[in-house]
Amino acid sequence: MKIYQVGGSVRDKIMNIPPHDIDYVVIGSTIEEMLSLGFKQVGKDFPVFINPHNGSEYALARKEQKSGNKHGDFKFEFSPSISLKEDLIRRDFTCNALALDNNTNQIIDYFNGQKDIKEGILRHISPHFAEDPLRVLRMCRFAAQLNFKIAPETMSLARQMVKDGALAHLSAERVWQEIYRALETKNFDIFITTMQDCGALDKIMPEISALFATPERLDYHPEGNSGAHTLLCLKNVALQSPKIKFATLLHDIGKTLTPKDALPHHHGHDATGPELIKSICSRLKVPHEYKNFAILCCQNHMKLHLLHQMRASTLVDFTTSLGKYIDDFITVCQADFFGRGYKLSQNEQTEFYENASLLQKAHKILSAVKATDMPDFSTLPKDKSFGRRFRAFKINILKQKLKFQD
Secondary structure (H helix, E strand, O other), rough: OEEEEOOOOHHHHHHOOOOOOEEEEEEOOOOHHHOOOEEEOOOOOEEEEEEOOOEEEEOOEEEEEOOOOOOOOEEEOOOOOOOOHHHHHOOOOOHHEEEEEEEOOEEEEEOOOHHHHHOOOOOOOOOHHOOOHHHHHHHHHHHHHHEEEHHHHHHHHHHHHHHHHHHHHOOOHHHHHHHHHHHHOHHHHHHHHHHHOHHHHHHHHHHHHHHOOOOOOOOOOOOOOOOHHHHHHHHOOOOOOOHHHHHHOOOOOOHHHHHHOOOEEEEEEHHHHHHHHHHHHHHHHHHHHHHHHHHHHHHHOHHHHHHHHHOOHHHHHHHHHHHHHHHHHHHHHHHHHHHHOOOOOOOHHHHHHHHHHHHHHHHHHHOOOOOOOOOOHHHHOOOOHEEEEEEEHHHHHHHHHHHHOO
């Protein structure tokens, strides 16, 4: 028996990145031997063993044979005679097909993975790459995660896989998992551009792909189209949460529905976008919190510019509708406002920050207002009229605190 550390953790070691997970491959062993040594088996068709002492995962060296069109449609062969090279050649990219002998600290590199890491290139190992459709999305995700370029031959193969309809065999859960992992990176915009480059974006999220064919007013958006604007917005939220990035991605999705005779104006896109978001999230099985926040931002991101024009009653309703999401909402609006192909003037920047400050002040004031603060609270009827009375009370408080004139 010989054990090697393999995969992404070896790549991360070379790149001086803290590893997320550490996986091991076992050469020259059997299921029976692993169990006899105290390892706990999980999985039946593809046995993985958990080390009871440290919780790490150990997989027997394997060969694979494609048995269907889906991501998991493989038959596996486990045998003590399978070599380390035979195991590694079935992996996806050269940078992930590295092994480390922890006893000698020697890195085993059969496919020039270290060279590709040094040059920042994502390159597939063999034609077996095309047997797993998920690898197209993994390519896009690793491009974002590692900030690597795609080798021309790998991009060509991915495009052919997309053209051949490979992505149609992926489950929604698998697709969302890759999107989510990409959202966790600092370069989610690279994930989108790589998806666009290989054709996967049009298959997975055609609504997003349509943004790149949607013209914008050049005086506001010299970048030319809604897709380019969205990429600039995503760069502005590079360090934010996946939920904020997802909402930023979809905030202008309604622009793809603008009638051609109205272009390049997009009046009402904030009202048409939510139905598209619901459709995308239903198809990809996106978590409800992500969907609801994306809809909230889509519906309301244009209103922040109008804050100083709002009556106190409108401001109360608007602030209340944002609830706990108010700070995240402002972050999405900031990404939208600054996501343009020119540098904003000092006056434009000042106007945005004044509106954001006003909204935060209103939220702070209203959050401190309690129903029990109402005059004669104990004697007020607790019926349907109570909500209207409480709203009117909050409006009056806001008028006094912010010195509204209406």
